[in-house]
Amino acid sequence: MKRTEISDLGEFGIINQINSKFKNTKPSTVMGIGDDAAVTSTSKELILSSSDMLIEGIHFDLSYTPLKHLGYKLVMVNLSDILSMNCYPSQILVNIAISNKFSVEAVDELYEGIKFACDEYDIDLIGGDTTSSLSGLIISCTAIGYTDKGIVSYRKNARPDDIICVSGDLGRAFLGLLILQREKNNFIKDPNNQPDLSNYKNLVEKQLRPKARKDIIDFFRSNDIIPNCMIDISDGLSSELLHISNSSNLGFKIFEDKLPIKDDVFSASQELDINYLDAILNGGEEYELLFSIPVDKFESVNLDKIDISPLGHFTNDKRKLLVEKSGKNREIKSKGWNHF
C-alpha cells in the first residue's frame, strides 16, 4: 500500500484533501469549511461556529505557559475566529483531556483563565467533554455566534482597490515565543539563569495572553463599516493575505513602510539575529484582524482613536507584492506554520 507522509502534504494539503471529500447539502449550511467559522442558518438569523484544538508540546509548553493564561488563550483563539467573520461570539463548548500528572488545582487554574475570558467577552460556556489522556494536556473549543444576514465578512469578497487594513501591531507574538524558548534553554543549561523577561513584557504577553479584537468589531458597528473581507492572523500576515487573495481571486500590493511595527520588535529581532520582516510577515498567533474596506469608506473614517493601519490594497493584477522601502517589489510567499 502506498504511504504518503503527512509532511509531504503539509497542513493545508491535508485540509484541502479533507475538504474535497465533503460537499454541503443542507439548506441550513450557508458556509462550511473554508473560512474562519462555519455559518449555519435558521429562518431569521445566521449561526456561526468555529472549533480549534491546542495540544501540549505542539501549541504550548507548560514550562513557561501558566495554565490560567492557556485557558484564556484557548478562548481567545476561538472567539477571534467568530469576530473575524464580523460577528460577536456568544457561547463556547470546551473539551479537555488531562493526564494524571495534573492536579485538580491545575484544572482549576485552566478553567479560571477560561472563565476570565468568558466574563471579559460576555460568553457562556455551554458544554463540552472532560476526559483523561495518557500524557499531557489537550484542549479543544468550539465557539458559536449569531448575526443578521448581510453583515458577515467572508474571505472571498475582497474587491479590487479595497484598502487592506490590519489591527494592532505584528511580530510580537512570534518574538515572544522565541524569547520564552531561549530563556527556557538557558534555564535548562544552568538553573541559576533565572529568566528576566522585563525587557520583553509586551512580546511575551502577546504570545501567552493574546486578546481577541472585539473592540475592532465595536468600531465597525459604530462607524457603519462592513469589511468586504476579513480574517484573523493565526498563521502569519503573508499566509492570511494569500488566503484572502486566493479566495477572492485577486492580487495585492502592501507597503513595507506601512507595516505596524513596534520598537521592541526591531530590538528583539536584532537581539535574536532574525530579520524583523520575517517576524512580521510569517509570525503566527497574533490574532489581529486583517480586513479590507472600499477606498471611499476608508477615507471617511477617523482612525485617530483606534489602532488600525492601512497596509496597501487589493489588485486585479494577480501578483502578490510587498513594496520594500527601497521601492523594490518582492513576491509574498506563504511560510505559515507547519506543525508537521
Next chain:
Amino acid sequence: MKRTEISDLGEFGIINQINSKFKNTKPSTVMGIGDDAAVTSTSKELILSSSDMLIEGIHFDLSYTPLKHLGYKLVMVNLSDILSMNCYPSQILVNIAISNKFSVEAVDELYEGIKFACDEYDIDLIGGDTTSSLSGLIISCTAIGYTDKGIVSYRKNARPDDIICVSGDLGRAFLGLLILQREKNNFIKDPNNQPDLSNYKNLVEKQLRPKARKDIIDFFRSNDIIPNCMIDISDGLSSELLHISNSSNLGFKIFEDKLPIKDDVFSASQELDINYLDAILNGGEEYELLFSIPVDKFESVNLDKIDISPLGHFTNDKRKLLVEKSGKNREIKSKGWNHF
C-alpha cells in the same frame, strides 16, 4: 499548595466543579452544561450543540480499531447527543490531532468513516481544526442541530409514573470491548493466535461501530411522541438512570426481567466469567436512547415494529430500585466509566 488528585474527585466531580464556576447570562442560552447537548436560541428556533473528544489509548486502541470505524464512531457519539434531546443533528465540526506515525492514507481512512456517517445521517461537516500531536491520535467533534421550541426532551422533566423505555439491547458494546481486549492479549502472548471473532460479531460491531438511533426519533415523530425526558447511554444504564432521576428529583423502579438482553450477552458474560447484569447495568458506549413517556401515551403506541423496551417507571419515592427476578429489590448505584 494543596494538591487534590483528579482521581479523588472523579469525572463527575470535576465536571460539577467546572459547572459551578459558570453561570449562563445570555438570553440566547437556553440550556448550557447539564444535558447531552447545549441549547441556544435564535428568535424562532433552538440550536443544539454538543462536543466530545476521543483519545487514543483511552477511548480507543488502534490495534483492534479500524480507523474508518473510529471516524464513524466519533460522529455517532456526537449525533447521539443531539438525537437524545429529541432533535435531528444537521452539522458537525471535527478537530483532529495526529502524530507522524500516521500516514496520509491513515487520515483518509479516518475521514472515510466520518464521511460515511455524514452521508448516512444527512450531516454536513462544516469546520474544525487539523493539527499534529506528539504521540497518538486525538479527535474531537461538535454536533449542531435545530428544532422547534417545545419539542426538546431534557433530563430534568421526567414525571412520576412515566414509563421508562430503552431502545435496542444492552451489554453488547461492553462485552465486545472485553472480547477485543482478550483477543489482543492472546495475540501479544502468541502471534500465532489469530483472533477469530466470528462468534462475537454483534458484540464487536456494537463496540466498534455503534449506530446513533435516529430511527427512534423518526418513530417518535410519526407517532406524535415527545418523551418527557431522554438521554443516550454512553456511561451505562445505571449511570444514565441516575442522571435523569437526580435531574428530575424522582426515584425509579425497573424490572430485571424487562431488560433487553440478547443471547450472545448471556453466553459471552458466562465465557468471560462476569455477571451479565453488570454488563447490562454498567456497560457504557451503547448509544441507545433511554427515555420516558406518560402511561397513556405508552399504551396507545404500537411497539411491534420498533425495538423499544419498557423497563419500569419513575416514582415520587426517591429510591432507585432494580426489582430482581426473585422479586427482591436492589438499590441501583452508579459505577459509570471513570477514565481517571
